[in-house]
Amino acid sequence: MKVTVDRTLCDGNGVCMGIAPDVFDVDDDLNLHIVDEIPDDPVIRAQVRQSITSCPVLALSLEE
Amino acid sequence: MVVTTSQTVVVAGGSLAGHTVVAELARRGFAGDVVWVRGPEGTAPYSRPALSKELIQGKVTSDDIRLPGLEAHGLRLRVVDHAVCARLDPDDDRVLVTPAPGAAGEPSDGDWIPFDALFVCTGTRARLPEAFAGLPNVHCLRTLADAERIRERLSGRPRTVVVGAGLVGSEMAASLRSCGLPVELVVQGRLPMDAVFGEDLGRFCLERHHAHGVTTRLLTTVTGLSASEPDGPVVLTFDDGEQTSADLVVLGLGAVTACEWLRGSGLDVSDGLGCDEALRTARPNVFAAGDVANWRHPVFGHRMRVEHWSNASAQARHAVESWWAGLEGREPPPFAEVPYFWSDQYGLKYQMVGHARGHDEVSVERTGADGYPFVTYFREGRVVAAAGVNAPRAVMRMKARIQSEATTIQGAYAG
Ligand SMILES: Cc1cc2nc3c(=O)[nH]c(=O)nc-3n(C[C@H](O)[C@H](O)[C@H](O)COP(=O)(O)OP(=O)(O)OC[C@H]3O[C@@H](n4cnc5c(N)ncnc54)[C@H](O)[C@@H]3O)c2cc1C
Ligand code: SF4
Numbered sequence: 001m002k003v004t005v006d007r008t009l010c011d012g013n014g015v016c017m018g019i020a021p022d023v024f025d026v027d028d029d030l031n032l033h034i035v036d037e038i039p040d041d042p043v044i045r046a047q048v049r050q051s052i053t054s055c056p057v058l059a060l061s062l063e064e
Numbered sequence: 065m066v067v068t069t070s071q072t073v074v075v076a077g078g079s080l081a082g083h084t085v086v087a088e089l090a091r092r093g094f095a096g097d098v099v100w101v102r103g104p105e106g107t108a109p110y111s112r113p114a115l116s117k118e119l120i121q122g123k124v125t126s127d128d129i130r131l132p133g134l135e136a137h138g139l140r141l142r143v144v145d146h147a148v149c150a151r152l153d154p155d156d157d158r159v160l161v162t163p164a165p166g167a168a169g170e171p172s173d174g175d176w177i178p179f180d181a182l183f184v185c186t187g188t189r190a191r192l193p194e195a196f197a198g199l200p201n202v203h204c205l206r207t208l209a210d211a212e213r214i215r216e217r218l219s220g221r222p223r224t225v226v227v228g229a230g231l232v233g234s235e236m237a238a239s240l241r242s243c244g245l246p247v248e249l250v251v252q253g254r255l256p257m258d259a260v261f262g263e264d265l266g267r268f269c270l271e272r273h274h275a276h277g278v279t280t281r282l283l284t285t286v287t288g289l290s291a292s293e294p295d296g297p298v299v300l301t302f303d304d305g306e307q308t309s310a311d312l313v314v315l316g317l318g319a320v321t322a323c324e325w326l327r328g329s330g331l332d333v334s335d336g337l338g339c340d341e342a343l344r345t346a347r348p349n350v351f352a353a354g355d356v357a358n359w360r361h362p363v364f365g366h367r368m369r370v371e372h373w374s375n376a377s378a379q380a381r382h383a384v385e386s387w388w389a390g391l392e393g394r395e396p397p398p399f400a401e402v403p404y405f406w407s408d409q410y411g412l413k414y415q416m417v418g419h420a421r422g423h424d425e426v427s428v429e430r431t432g433a434d435g436y437p438f439v440t441y442f443r444e445g446r447v448v449a450a451a452g453v454n455a456p457r458a459v460m461r462m463k464a465r466i467q468s469e470a471t472t473i474q475g476a477y478a479g
Contacts, residue, residue: 009128011117011118011408011413012413012456013113013406013408013413013415014404014406014415014456014459014460015373015374015404015406017456017460018374018404018417018460018463019374019378021460021463025457026456026457026460027456027457028431028432028454028455028456028457029454030413030454030456050377050378050381053084053087053132053377054373054374054377054378056111056113056114056373057111057114057118057124057129058111058128058129058131058132
């Protein structure tokens with residue numbers, strides 16, 4: 001499972017970070033960081049899927 | 065194993081909450097029928113936050129903000145556009161679906177659609193006092209059509225007055241100013257956004273408006289709008305008797321819940337649609353999610369309605385889970401997400417977690433190289449909310465703390 005972000009769209013609003021804080025991190029310059037390895041934990045993976053569908057600017061996508 | 069093939073689910077509302085309910089049903093492999101009544105707008109679902117941000121500034125188009133299509137998900141889905149749920153039968157599990165006012169086609173009395181479960185996601189609409197309606201240069205901002213109408217006017221560089229300085233009003237003033245327009249902001253209270261943020265961030269927000277050349281009128285209410293020619297400049301009259309003129313007026317007067325259609329259904333619609341902690345209404349197979357839902361928050365211990373993006377998608381998923389749990393004979397869990405929202409103004413990101421209502425104390429720190437205010441809100445010594453500017457990590461860190469600390473005041477605010 002790999003998540004990619006379209007940086008031209010992401011505005012750093014942090015919605016994904018609110019849902020899956022172990023995977024997404026927005027720094028104070030509003031740049032999004034995504035962990036390289038998404039932990040193999042069903043709860044975290046469900047959070048990641050929710051983040052993707054909850055991003056208000058549709059910047060996230062999933063490669064299974 | 066839940067047997068759902070012969071069941072019909074009606075989803076009322078074609079925006080984020082309704083969209084997420086349908087997506088969640090698809091994710092769970094729901095095998096029955098879904099009737100999705102998407103409301104009067106007649107547009108495919110889209111993301112509203114961009115309306116007052118990137119879209120109004122011309123940085124994105126309507127195509128960029130469409131929510132993903134759900135047709136290909138293997139659901140037995142019937143989409144009903146340009147139509148509204150007009151009534152819920154008080155005695156039977158069925159809703160009356162009628163064409164929206166102004167819809168094309170034959171006038172019709174509508175159809176009664178029976179359901180096994182109903183998800184009410186009809187949200188809110190912009191508050192528009194009747195006396196302010198009908199002038200072509202006066203606009204609310206709730207829908208894509210509103211935003212496109214405003215956008216069409218901008219090329220003439222209109223002198224703009226924004227009335228109301230809540231989230232939408234303050235953000236619109238900033239976006240229109242960023243487009244280079246002359247903007248005046250009419251603030252009913254002492255400071256912009258003070259109802260959400262309180263004194264310190266409200267003052268910061270006011271200073272940002274002034275630094276960018278927006279003029280403000282504080283503690284002022286608009287009492288009248290008029291125009292001598294229908295499409296001409298609008299004269300605004302204020303409660304102190306003063307007047308000003310504008311080519312374009314944007315009203316940010318808050319929102320009203322769209323649940324008048326549920327009157328007479330036996331449900332509580334005194335402030336949105338009342339439900340229990342698990343988002344169930346008084347009828348066991350009717351659920352609410354999004355801006356319309358009024359529920360008792362188990363962490364804060366009181367009822368609330370939250371008009372923010374993350375809440376609508378999280379509640380939609382939860383409402384489906386509550387229904388599903390019932391089918392499986394499980395007790396549905398309470399919806400306990402701590403509210404969160406953001407707002408973009410002049411390139412700065414305001415963010416807040418928690419619910420500051422009833423706070424009795426704040427602490428203010430300065431964050432980052434620019435020393436932006438970071439405010440923590442307390443009630444009876446416990447953290448209930450936090451807000452900052454360009455400080456996403458600090459804001460999000462407070463989420464867990466609010467979740468754990470606020471819990472201990474449960475009961476004290478029951479009701
Ligand atoms: C300009 C603007 C900017 C915003 N910016 C932010 C932001 O920066 N951050 C943030 O967190 N939130 C923001 N929000 C709030 C966020 O967009 C809402 O919380 C979210 O749209 C709520 O979704 P909803 O589906 O509950 O309701 P709504 O979006 O209100 O949708 C309700 C839907 O129901 C339909 N409907 C109404 N009546 C009926 C009926 N009788 N039958 C069938 N359908 C019906 C409507 O047509 C609509 O499709 C903003 C909102 C606006 C308007
Ligand atoms: S939710 Fe979307 S826009 Fe917001 S920070 Fe995450 S990827 Fe960026």
